[in-house]
Amino acid sequence: MRTLFHSIPHTHPLYYVALLATVAAGIGILALLQALPTRLRRPLIALVTFLGGLYYAAEFFIPTGWGVHKGVDGNFLSPYFDKVANISSVLGSFSIGLGVFSLIGMHLRIASRRRESWGFSLMLLISFVAMTIFTLLNEYAGKSVVIPSVAGHSSITNHDIYVVLFNGGLASLDSAMFALIGFFIISASYRAFRIRSVEATLLMASAIIVMLGQVTLGSWLTGGLPSHGPLAFFRFENMSEYILVHLNAPAQRAVTFGLALGVLATSLRLWLSLERGLYFDQE
Amino acid sequence: MEHASDHWSIGIFVAVLSIIILYKIVTAQRGKPPTIRRIAGLNAIDEAVGRATEMGRPILMVPGIGGLDIPALQALNIFGYIGRSVARFGNRTILAVADPQLVGVGEEVIRDAYTSAGRPELFNAEDVRFLSDRQFAFASGVAGVIEREKVAASFLMGAFFAESLIIAEVGQRVGAIQVAATNQFTQLPFFIATCDYVLLGDEFYAASAYLSKNPTLLGSIVGQDYAKLLILIVVILGTLSACGVLMLPAGHVHDLLQRFMDLFKS
Amino acid sequence: MDNNVWQKLQSIDPRALYVVVLVMISASIVLPGLTLPIIPGQQSKDAFNAVVKAANTPGSKFMLVSGWWSASTRGENDPQTRAILTHLMRLHVPFGVLSFDPQNPQLMDNIETSLAQKYGYVYGRDYINFGYQVAPAQTLKGIVTNMKGTLKTDWHSKPLETFPVMANVNSIKDVAAVIDITPVSSLDAWLGLVVQKYHTPFIYVPTAVMAPEGYPYRDSGQVAGIVIGVKGAGDYETLLGVKMQGTQVSTALSMVYALIILLVIVGNIGYHGARRAAALQAAGEGRGQS
Structure with missing residues (x-):
């Protein structure tokens, strides 16, 4: 397949025909898998999962230098790493179509039936179409699409519209949403920090020290204390550093051990299909 | 570490840990299943589901924004059990996902929950929603769902990042009971400040075991x-x-x- | 005091708080004279020194800058990136930018271009933008042994072999330091897949909320320094002796933190006042009944 695509130049129509045929074949295979009865599908999924996981496990545990020339990194399985990874990327990209289909389908229904808040759905559809068209044009047509001047204004290119959509639309909206956190943290901390017990008092005291240690205000407030010697510890930035390094980090390590073991255990159960049917039907 | 041979001791240590876990799984499958302690946050699940039913408002589930990864699968695993409880009460479940790959798996999980609870007719595929794979577009989408649907309970489980506070604070504002669990250590303080119950650390991985037995x-x-x-x-x-x-x-x-x-x- | 007052202190309308925050942030950004002196923290100093040390170590000086951020977190990551790239350009260090978010190459390019003019940096000769990498784990694993084979082209799809800056950069062995500018949990991927192999110095530049992830790796020496959020950017600017966005926004951050502390105190006064009032009332009723 790789040879086929490499032998056809990108500009040749046959390249796109081959591309479409490959996508169609992929969809066909997925449809075929979907049509399989459960008793056949289940062992097939288990086998594919096992083989996929086996490659990564074997590649990790087989010592470096096995089956490869001296000086080459990795073992005989390592050169296939990219190819195996590409398979998962390709399979994953099929689902993008599914996601877009689900998203557009739902909002088309809401907009066409004028359900509650249908204006938002319409806005989503317009934004989706505009962003798709102008991103594709920007990628493949550069600045070649010129929109003629209207009512005395100078003409603009597709790239100009893309910049407006990206910087003025997407980037600004994204930043605005992130900025909301600043407001929400105020209301959340105002509501949540109540001194109800000794533990809550300790929590609040350490939170205030760490907060002040992380900003210039803290350094300014205790800036009069010496920077060396026993009193230096009481500068906010040093107390904050102590809490983060000596109290927070060990607790974090302990939680991380637990989480990492959870990931290891779940991975093993999935790889070896020990969780028979947990996601799709009853065990 | 690229390969076990880069540092054999760590490679062997990982193998030993794996063998211990597998051995315990096999012995539990063959013998008497072990018992584990109750996790406080899980008591809230029944409370949240019951309250949502009384109020006649839906339940929201979000499996994080990390894609089709272990935390998301773990979250869906828990959602399957919660979904069954929701279905038994005849209530509605909304599943909001940030990765298209989770649409299919999520749909299967929720459909299966309604089917196994004997209420397949209540399952609505439109309630499994892919909102966006962009972090903050997704956050605004979820916030919109919470506001519009006035969800009575939300379960936020999986890999969450900066959007955690936006989602949980909006849920707080509509008065939803919120239960959160995440593998992201840095997001725990936000969930603790805004949610009613938080499953800490590996409690997240123990939850499905406790619920399913x-x-x-x-x-x-x-x-x-x-x-x-x-x-x-x-x-x-x-x-x-x-x-x-x-x-x-x-x-x-x-x-x-x-x-x-x-x-x-x- | 009337019990209602205590209740009110505990339940100020969030919208009023939001207005106060908006005014405070706007004031500290609009009024340029409103800046507090910055005393750089230890983590920022360590990061700064690690970059200087890597630049002065014999061998390749090429550094990798990884960007996982998008427009959403540019409030924090943009000033951090500006400070870091200014430092690299001042040290005449060649660098390559690796993006793991589709928006990142454009945002990085905006910063690179504006600084390149000032420091006489030329694209392709002194720095390069590798563009968006779809599969982070595969990319990171690949660049350890084969940088050009894994990344193949720059973000304008031009082969890497055509750029002088890449002439002697073949694997992670040829990278003097890795600088990760990120709002996500990318630390484990870099540490686990890349820098551990040859103990490449690693500088972590996260948003403030992600910073605690880096601390456990400071003790073990896997992270050479941490530039934490806007405060870190301000620290870095101070160490560079310049005043840019980081310095300006650090003051806004200080004011908001002060507001949070003030509100927490107000909320607690209300909470304990209400409890005391309730206790006094209960005691009064008890006496009345007896």
Whole structure:
């Protein structure tokens, strides 16, 4: 397949025909898998999962230098790493179509039936179409699409519209949403920090020290204390550093051990299909 | 670490931990399933589902924004059990996902929950929604769902990042009971400040075992605990070795302790 | 005091709080004279020194800058990136930018271009933008042994072999330091897959909320320094002796933190006042009944 695509130049129509045929074949295979009865599908999924996981496990545990020339990194399985990874990327990209289909389908229904808040759905559809068209044009047509001047204004290119959509639309909206956190943290901390017990008092005291240690205000407030010697510890930035390094980090390590073991255990159960049917039907 | 041979001691240690977990899973499947302690946050699930039914408002589930990864699968695993409880009460479940790959898996999980509760007719595929794979577009989408649907309960489980506070604070504002669990240590403070219950650390992975009483999952949890015990022993030995290296004069014991520490050096 | 007052202190309308925050942030950004003196923290100093040390170590000076951020977190990551790239350009260090978010190459390019003019940096000769990498794990694993084979082209799809800056950069062995500018949990991927192999110095530049992830790796020496959020950017600017966005926004951050502390105190006064009032009332009723 790789040879086929490499032998056809990108500009040749046959390249796109081959591309479409490959996508169609992929969809066909997925449809075929979907049509399989459960008793056949289940062992097939288990086998594919096992083989996929086996490659990564074997590649990790087989010592470096096995089956490869001296000086080459990795073992005989390592050169296939990219190819195996590409398979998962390709399979994953099929689902993008599914996601877009689900998203557009739902909002088309809401907009066409004028359900509650249908204006938002319409806005989503317009934004989706505009962003798709102008991103594709920007990628493949550069600045070649010129929109003629209207009512005395100078003409603009597709790239100009893309910049407006990206910087003025997407980037600004994204930043605005992130900025909301600043407001929400105020209301959340105002509501949540109540001194109800000794533990809550300790929590609040350490939170205030760490907060002040992380900003210039803290350094300014205790800036009069010496920077060396026993009193230096009481500068906010040093107390904050102590809490983060000596109290927070060990607790974090302990939680991380637990989480990492959870990931290891779940991975093993999935790889070896020990969780028979947990996601799709009853065990 | 690229390969086990880069640092054999760590490679072998990972293999030993895996064997312990697998051994415990197999023994639990064959023998009497072990019991594990109740997790406080899980009591809230029934309370939240019951309250949502009384109020006639839906329940929201979000499996994080990390894609089709282990935390998301774990979250869906828990959602399957919660979904069954929701279905038994005849209530509605909304699943909002940030990765298109989760649409299919999520749909299967929720459909299966309604089917196994004997209420397949209540399942609505439109309630499994892919909102966006962009972090903050997704956050605004979820916030919109919470506001418009006035959800009575929300379960936020999986990999969350900066959007955690936006989602949970909006849920707080509409008065939803919120239960959160995440593998992201940095997001725990936000969830603790805004949610009613938070499953901490590996409680997230223990939740499905506790809810399902599935021998495989229970065995896995016990295996994880034994593995944790082994890590704890190594940590204690490492600490003692470090002290010994600092305090003992050069000699055989000193070298032995140093060699032990080197085994686990990155 | 009337019990209602205590209740009110505990339940100030969030919208009023939001207005106060908006005014405070706007004031500290609009009024340029409103800046507090910055005393750089230890983590920022360590990061700064690690970059200097890597630049002065014999061998390849090429550094990798990884960007996982998008427009959403540019409030924090943009000033951090500006400070870091200014430092690299001042040290005449060649660098390559690796993006793991589709928006990142454009945002990085905006910063690179504006600084390149000032420091006489030329694209392709002194720095390069590798563009968006779809599969982070595969990319990170690949660049350890084969940088050009894994990344193949720059973000304008031009082969890497055509750029002088890449002439002697073949694997992670040829990278003097890795600088990760990120709002996500990318630390484990870099540490686990890349820098551990040859102990490449690693500088972590996260948003403030992600910073605690870096601390456990400071003790073990896997992270050479941490530039934490806007405060870190301000610290870095101070160490560079310049005043840019980081310095300006650090003051806004200080004011908001002060507001949070003030509100927490107000909320607690209300909470304990209400409890005391309730206790006094209960005691009064008890006496009345007896």
